[in-house]
């Protein structure tokens with residue numbers, strides 16, 4: 001794991017915050033699907049997209065949910081994204097039309113680029129976006145600067161911290 005550079009900022013997202021932001025994403029996508037405003041299915045980009053995809057599919061009452069597995073980071077070190085598992089062909093059709101592909105965030109855009117090449121007609125939605133990858137996503141809720149690292153609640157734990165004024 002690389003040490004974070006001094007200028008890198010941390011954006012800490014709580015469960016409550018990701019729930020609110022994923023709901024906002026769902027509401028923004030409501031009625032925007034190609035078939036009478038409906039979406040045929042939700043596909044989560046695992047693993048980070050699974051919690052937002054669950055919230056989106058719940059809000060939009062979409063029962064057909066699948067996953068596409070792409071691995072591109074080991075902690076904060078990026079490597080070439082690799083497809084580990086594809087969604088069902090019956091769900092994706094030829095090019096993914098009518099399918100909502102959900103991820104937690106887009107950073108460099110490399111993950112979405114890989115999935116977009118596979119399913120160019122799907123709609124790509126993320127909760128958070130950084131400027132470099134923003135062009136790869138069709139709908140997102142909150143933008144953060146490129147030098148911000150987003151910390152998700154599933155990667156964190158409550159911890160004791162020293163008081164601001166020490167007692168020694």
Ligand SMILES: O=P(O)(O)OC[C@H]1O[C@H](OP(=O)(O)OP(=O)(O)O)[C@H](O)[C@@H]1O
Pocket residue numbers: 045046047048049070071072073074081103104105106107108109110111112133
């Ligand atoms: O836009 P990019 O620079 O490609 O980065 C964004 C991707 O990186 C993270 O996933 P990761 O590969 O770490 O896997 P995970 O979701 O299983 O944690 C994140 O969840 C996105 O899927």
Ligand code: HPA
Pocket residue numbers: 073105107148149150151152
């Ligand atoms: O800012 C980030 N936070 C968590 N995972 C990530 N994967 C790429 N960028 C990020």
Ligand SMILES: [Mg+2]
Pocket residue numbers: 045046047048049103104
């Ligand atoms: Mg991911």
